[in-house]
Amino acid sequence: MKRNPDHGERLANPDSKAHIRGVMAYLRREEEAPRCLHCGGEVYGRTDKVFCSQACKDRYHYLQKAESDRYRRRVLMNLQYNYSLLDAILARGEDSRVREDLEELGFKPACITGFRKRRDGHIEYRCFDISYSLSDARIYRICRISAV
Numbered sequence: 001m002k003r004n005p006d007h008g009e010r011l012a013n014p015d016s017k018a019h020i021r022g023v024m025a026y027l028r029r030e031e032e033a034p035r036c037l038h039c040g041g042e043v044y045g046r047t048d049k050v051f052c053s054q055a056c057k058d059r060y061h062y063l064q065k066a067e068s069d070r071y072r073r074r075v076l077m078n079l080q081y082n083y084s085l086l087d088a089i090l091a092r093g094e095d096s097r098v099r100e101d102l103e104e105l106g107f108k109p110a111c112i113t114g115f116r117k118r119r120d121g122h123i124e125y126r127c128f129d130i131s132y133s134l135s136d137a138r139i140y141r142i143c144r145i146s147a148v
């Protein structure tokens with residue numbers, strides 16, 4: 001390989017284009033240095049590392065799990081609340097309500113335990129052992145289904 005006799009000199013000269021390019025490349029690497037997923041600090045070591053320390057890794061996973069647990073608890077609470085509303089309607093011998101009224105009481109239509117398409121084309125929703133149909137205006141055909 002043919003060596004460029006000026007190469008070393010140009011790199012050492014702070015005004016040379018090669019030196020400036022080297023500094024820019026170094027700064028770019030600094031900017032692109034991987035950041036810890038938890039604290040955002042710089043990550044040193046293997047290129048596939050995503051946490052700056054074991055403590056950050058543990059904390060990140062702890063918080064992820066805590067968030068997942070909170071979400072699951074919230075959905076379960078909504079399901080239980082929906083169930084208590086539907087159960088109370090059935091206990092009154094009724095099978096239909098104005099949807100808006102029920103939603104004002106806290107009914108969450110998106111929280112269901114299942115659904116199926118009926119032969120008539122309507123969707124039947126399930127909240128545990130209670131089924132119902134939804135239109136824009138009403139929650140209707142509320143009934144307890146036999147053991148699932």
Ligand SMILES: [Zn+2]
Pocket residue numbers: 036037038039040041051052053056
């Ligand atoms: Zn960190």
